[in-house]
Amino acid sequence: xxxxxxxxxxxxxxxxxxxxxxxxxxxxxxxxxxTVEGEWAGRITGLGDQRVEIAMMRTPDGHxxxxxxxxxxxxxxxxxxxxxVNALGYLRVMFAVDDxxxxxxxxxxxxxxxxGEVVQxxxxxxxxxxxxxxxxLIGLAQELS
Numbered sequence: 001x002x003x004x005x006x007x008x009x010x011x012x013x014x015x016x017x018x019x020x021x022x023x024x025x026x027x028x029x030x031x032x033x034x035t036v037e038g039e040w041a042g043r044i045t046g047l048g049d050q051r052v053e054i055a056m057m058r059t060p061d062g063h064x065x066x067x068x069x070x071x072x073x074x075x076x077x078x079x080x081x082x083x084x085v086n087a088l089g090y091l092r093v094m095f096a097v098d099d100x101x102x103x104x105x106x107x108x109x110x111x112x113x114x115x116g117e118v119v120q121x122x123x124x125x126x127x128x129x130x131x132x133x134x135x136x137l138i139g140l141a142q143e144l145s
Contacts, residue, residue, distance in 0.1 A: 081135030
């Protein structure tokens, strides 16, 4: 049996509403919101009885999703939001954009912070990293054609 696709990337946040609005500004669409709870869900995660608010955000092409989760129970036990870009584990989510300058300007008004600087890689891409809501590390790439 072959792998079919990558379904989504999950990110745990404290402020679900603000994070939804940030990713809407980036261009993702809110596909749906729900509360996931009960021992059945805890059997998947290994957390036991849990209660989690989730929001599924979809890219405009419909092929990629971010699952944003806010844990109500059990409490969050670790915080990786300020880890540097060379930390082990989750690094960042990279988004392709058609206008890096415009996208960056809009996200900076929503509280994003530029990590380093906007750079050009050969004649192929303009790239940057930003910290979005709650310190989430996000890459932006504009293809130069």
